[in-house]
């Protein structure tokens with residue numbers, strides 16, 4: 524029986540520190556990005572090994588636009604750019620991102636050290652789109668003051684909810700990731716009576732008990748499949764901010780087996796349902812970013828598929844070189860994946 528591909532550490536338990544890096548790959552930076560992805564497991568072990576209690580882990584995600592630039596491999600079935608949403612009151616923006624690194628540990632210094640290694644390796648090959656350092660706040664609360672993460676699936680249910688399976692065999696063991704960086708209007712939120720806050724969230728604030736509301740954040744994010752069964756995602760939201768600058772936020776990150784589930788939740792929140800015109804959490808929280816990634820299995824990263832065009836280049840190298848092309852010319856793929864003769868000659872693309 525074939526063994527199941529080993530996932531990246533998407534299922535690792537909640538930690539107390541995280542760094543989120545969202546990057547775009549510069550033209551010509553693809554090989555550097557591929558080298559880093561192939562070495563990511565080794566780098567994580569190198570830094571984490573000496574601090575086993577730190578539980579350092581890193582998940583890498585690939586954005587839709589980057590896939591065909593990085594790999595000569597079928598695309599994951601659900602990989603597409605984040606779908607922006609314009610609701611009656613609130614907007615979910617779609618922002619650029621070719622690579623996501625989700626670093627987690629019980630100590631921020633471990634995340635910091637690994638992020639430094641990653642960025643050191645990628646310098647010059649990527650542009651930074653966003654970097655957020657998140658922390659666990661009090662007893663696992665978000666900065667709105669509510670316990671966040673309670674209804675996350677655990678154990679086999681979590682695996683079932685987040686890992687791609689037989690529906691896309693070339694990508695089994697992978698997972699889709701959606702991230703959004705929210706900034707809160709904390710003054711406005713704190714001006715609400717606790718009772719009103721609880722109705723918006725759908726849980727009690729002090730005791731974290733679910734409330735029976737049909738238009739709360741919890742209700743809008745309770746999504747069911749065709750057979751009425753609940754469809755889960757795995758969230759690892761992190762508070763972040765800067766009291767000095769008056770900046771208070773939640774970095775939302777949700778892993779799922781198919782992006783459809785998280786996207787349905789987002790539609791409920793931003794476009795509303797029959798029970799609510801929108802999620803009132805959005806009256807106090809603005810999404811500044813929104814990006815969808817695919818996190819391949821760890822096995823995929825350890826044994827990366829060829830770079831696009833490399834097969835064609837190898838075939839061409841094996842064939843007798845036409846007289847007009849120098850036999851030793853470096854076989855560099857054109858941006859469209861074809862073997863552009865202009866590229867072989869390093870001429871400027873038209």
Ligand code: HEM
Nearest residue numbers: 665669670671672673674705741744745773775788789808
């Ligand atoms: C401002 C950003 C957000 C904050 C502060 C926030 C906070 C919370 C809190 C406090 C809960 C209740 C406890 C729990 O089960 O975790 C919750 C539940 C949940 N949230 Fe969010 N959330 C945010 C954004 C989102 C987004 C963007 C999604 C999905 C796209 C989402 C999906 C969920 C789900 C699935 C639940 C569990 C529902 C259930 O009880 O079955 N959240 N969130």
